[in-house]
Amino acid sequence: MDLILVNLIDGLVTGLLLFMLSAGLTLIFSMMGVLNFAHASFYMLGAYFAYQISIALGFWMGLLIAPLVVGVLGAGVERYGLRRVHQYGHVPELIFTFGLALLIEELVQFIWGKNQLPYSVPDALNFTAFAISGNSIPAYKIFMIFISISIFIGLLYVLTKTRVGMIIQAALSYPRTVEALGHNVPLIFMGVFGVGTALAGVAGVIAGPVLGTFPGMAFVLGSIVFVTIVIGGLGSLWGALIASLLIGWITTFAKSYNIEMENILTGLGISKPESLDDSIFRDFWSLTSPQIADILPYILMVLILIFRPAGLFGKRSS
Amino acid sequence: MKNIAKYGAVSALSLVIGASAAFAENIKIAFIDPLSGPFASTGTNGLHQFEFAADYMVNDKGGLLDGQQMEVLAFDNKISPKESLIQLQVAIDQGARYVVQGNSSGVANALTEAIDKHNRRNPDSRVLFLNYAAVDPALTNDKCNFWHFRFDANSDIKMDALTDVIVQDDSIKKVYIIGQDYSFGKAVSAAANEMLGAKGDGIEVVGDELHPIGKVKDFTPYARKVVSSGADAVITGNWGADMLGIGKAIIDNGFEGPIYTYYAAGSGITAAFGESGKDKIRLISQGSINPIATEEARETYNAFLEKYPDGNIDQSRIFNTIGMLAQAITEAGSATDVVAVASKLEGMEYDSMWGGKLFMRPQDHQIIQDMHVGVHTNDNLDFDYDQSGFGVVTESTVEMASMDSPTTCEMKRPE
Numbered sequence: 130m131d132l133i134l135v136n137l138i139d140g141l142v143t144g145l146l147l148f149m150l151s152a153g154l155t156l157i158f159s160m161m162g163v164l165n166f167a168h169a170s171f172y173m174l175g176a177y178f179a180y181q182i183s184i185a186l187g188f189w190m191g192l193l194i195a196p197l198v199v200g201v202l203g204a205g206v207e208r209y210g211l212r213r214v215h216q217y218g219h220v221p222e223l224i225f226t227f228g229l230a231l232l233i234e235e236l237v238q239f240i241w242g243k244n245q246l247p248y249s250v251p252d253a254l255n256f257t258a259f260a261i262s263g264n265s266i267p268a269y270k271i272f273m274i275f276i277s278i279s280i281f282i283g284l285l286y287v288l289t290k291t292r293v294g295m296i297i298q299a300a301l302s303y304p305r306t307v308e309a310l311g312h313n314v315p316l317i318f319m320g321v322f323g324v325g326t327a328l329a330g331v332a333g334v335i336a337g338p339v340l341g342t343f344p345g346m347a348f349v350l351g352s353i354v355f356v357t358i359v360i361g362g363l364g365s366l367w368g369a370l371i372a373s374l375l376i377g378w379i380t381t382f383a384k385s386y387n388i389e390m391e392n393i394l395t396g397l398g399i400s401k402p403e404s405l406d407d408s409i410f411r412d413f414w415s416l417t418s419p420q421i422a423d424i425l426p427y428i429l430m431v432l433i434l435i436f437r438p439a440g441l442f443g444k445r446s447s
Numbered sequence: 448m449k450n451i452a453k454y455g456a457v458s459a460l461s462l463v464i465g466a467s468a469a470f471a472e473n474i475k476i477a478f479i480d481p482l483s484g485p486f487a488s489t490g491t492n493g494l495h496q497f498e499f500a501a502d503y504m505v506n507d508k509g510g511l512l513d514g515q516q517m518e519v520l521a522f523d524n525k526i527s528p529k530e531s532l533i534q535l536q537v538a539i540d541q542g543a544r545y546v547v548q549g550n551s552s553g554v555a556n557a558l559t560e561a562i563d564k565h566n567r568r569n570p571d572s573r574v575l576f577l578n579y580a581a582v583d584p585a586l587t588n589d590k591c592n593f594w595h596f597r598f599d600a601n602s603d604i605k606m607d608a609l610t611d612v613i614v615q616d617d618s619i620k621k622v623y624i625i626g627q628d629y630s631f632g633k634a635v636s637a638a639a640n641e642m643l644g645a646k647g648d649g650i651e652v653v654g655d656e657l658h659p660i661g662k663v664k665d666f667t668p669y670a671r672k673v674v675s676s677g678a679d680a681v682i683t684g685n686w687g688a689d690m691l692g693i694g695k696a697i698i699d700n701g702f703e704g705p706i707y708t709y710y711a712a713g714s715g716i717t718a719a720f721g722e723s724g725k726d727k728i729r730l731i732s733q734g735s736i737n738p739i740a741t742e743e744a745r746e747t748y749n750a751f752l753e754k755y756p757d758g759n760i761d762q763s764r765i766f767n768t769i770g771m772l773a774q775a776i777t778e779a780g781s782a783t784d785v786v787a788v789a790s791k792l793e794g795m796e797y798d799s800m801w802g803g804k805l806f807m808r809p810q811d812h813q814i815i816q817d818m819h820v821g822v823h824t825n826d827n828l829d830f831d832y833d834q835s836g837f838g839v840v841t842e843s844t845v846e847m848a849s850m851d852s853p854t855t856c857e858m859k860r861p862e
Contacts, residue, residue, distance in 0.1 A: 132675060139667045242757070243488035244715030245691055247835065249723075257701060264671050265701035339699075340664055341691050341719070345485030349664055349688075384668035387656070419669070420628055423662045 144377025145277035149332035151357040151369040153325030159364025166226040169351035170233035171326040175333025180248035188251035196330035203326025246342040362443025383422035390416040473518040477538030482523035488714040500769040528557035549580025552631040587813040591856035606638035608818035608845040623678035628657035635684035666696035686710035713761025718833035728823035734763035734801030737840040739829040743800040763801040811856035818848040
């Protein structure tokens with residue numbers, strides 16, 4: 130039972146990491162109405178930049194500089210790429226970001242090669258914070274939780290309490306009115322895009338040492354980020370947070386406990402076939418939850434789309 | 448002026464034709480493995496070793512037969528069986544008579560079936576399948592065919608050697624098995640359970656599970672279970688990013704015992720483990736790099752490093768594959784009559800520069816060789832991996848491992 134607490138912490142780390150990615154993506158979507166397929170690629174860039182900087186200046190400078198560089202790159206992409214494509218409608222925008230994702234992956238492979246990079250946890254955080262019945266919780270995980278939560282609070286504060294945040298929120302819903310009031314809406318768009326990608330960069334910087342820094346890292350995380358914002362409701366920051374945590378905990382608990390399909394089915398009153406060897410449902414009967422843990426979010430997404438198409442916190446009526 | 452241009456064009460054209468006529472005699476080897484996606488690094492490093500081995504062992508020494516050169520053609524299969532079959536067709540159309548593949552037994556199963564069919568239908572363009580790393584035992588048992596040769600020990604042989612070592616270690620009483628959810632991961636788990644049951648008096652399997660291949664972002668929950676199970680040792684057949692992920696998570700979680708692996712070396716994995724994996728990561732493989740087996744191997748490795756300064760020879764069996772193929776082609780006196788070449792490969796005995804004798808068992812086309820269990824360390828290295836200062840040092844050796852192991856293969860040979 131001690132494992133429950135450990136799993137809660139692990140799920141929280143996974144969820145918060147996912148949140149940093151989905152927060153930027155969901156903001157960008159609600160602002161421009163475009164799904165940014167390259168979002169996870171900025172996450173990858175964050176990790177690679179931080180690795181490169183950490184060689185010369187150490188991990189902490191990497192944490193500081195890499196997200197800034199990624200953010201500036203993101204803003205540049207909006208200013209010189211997306212904004213031009215925008216006038217032709219949503220499909221060209223989608224294709225543009227999709228192409229950008231492929232381009233970034235190839236570039237990363239070109240510059241850093243295809244191997245895993247030895248980007249590792251800084252020595253200052255490379256110790257066990259505490260242990261719960263033999264399971265050690267590395268200090269780095271606590272640090273990840275701390276960083277993610279401060280970013281969430283900061284973001285929430287800026288968006289809801291400051292003048293800048295109010296203008297952003299207004300520009301999200303009524304861009305033309307805000308423009309008529311004399312605000313520079315394209316600049317706001319560029320800023321939000323930059324901040325969104327910088328958040329993905331931060332996620333990359335702190336996730337790289339634990340989840341591995343390799344050219345496939347964007348691919349592995351890319352689809353799950355979309356699932357998160359669909360479940361949470363496109364455009365909702367709270368939705369992104371709740372959905373991220375939900376996915377983090379669901380996958381963690383599914384992996385940690387061997388729940389067997391057999392038990393669920395017999396519990397439902399379906400009797401097990403005499404011989405599984407020639408039953409067409411053999412694989413289905415022998416499934417265990419760790420096997421399907423990483424697919425569960427997709428099942429959840431399908432259910433959400435059926436029963437609550439706007440997502441948990443989505444406001445879209447149409 | 449016009450005339451000069453004309454002559455120039457004609458002579459250029461004739462040069463091109465001449466050159467392609469010379470190239471036409473190349474012995475084309477199709478390399479079908481992932482060169483993009485999550486497993487790109489494993490595939491690319493394998494490709495480099497093949498290209499180097501073909502150049503260094505064959506082409507630089509004047510080629511085969513009457514000077515024919517070996518040419519390695521690379522095809523990216525994105526680790527998908529479906530994509531592999533398309534690439535196989537392209538490769539055959541380009542004139543390749545030899546297919547090498549190794550990453551994922553799922554792909555190998557698809558390829559061996561397709562090649563068997565192709566060879567029956569097209570006797571004029573038959574191809575051989577030289578499998579250098581796909582280790583699902585079925586490939587040399589139920590699914591064996593005359594065209595498939597395996598140059599790596601299959602997972603049963605590896606597990607046989609690995610469990611020999613584990614049983615001798617008195618400190619190991621509880622073992623945890625974890626692997627990727629596909630044919631190979633299941634084969635590893637089945638073999639480990641069976642062999643530990645047969646050999647190990649009192650060794651208990653405290654955990655046995657599979658996770659989705661190439662899809663897990665965070666392995667921490669699995670690692671938690673390993674630690675709380677009280678296991679003394681872990682066995683995993685994972686490779687690529689999945690190997691690093693599970694290894695890192697288990698070590699970060701405070702696990703102190705040995706982690707027995709099939710593939711935890713090279714491709715950046717050694718560097719990424721670094722100090723944290725020292726004396727924990729164990730590796731079963733063929734061919735000894737530390738200490739280096741022969742002077743020839745040392746020269747070869749140094750020449751490889753000259754070409755790929757940040758590369759590793761982490762799959763020395765690739766050199767065995769090229770060496771044995773070259774010997775078979777020479778003995779058969781033809782590179783296009785693949786039936787003759789295959790007949791020479793059957794039962795071939797070959798002295799590997801990486802140590803020991805290799806024997807291609809004729810009844811199932813499974814290579815038999817010495818197996819080594821090595822440890823990830825930075826002490827006593829001849830060659831490190833990933834320029835990291837860390838490498839794998841041989842700790843124990845099982846000679847001609849599983850020489851007499853049974854096979855269910857019923858080989859059908861062409862008339």
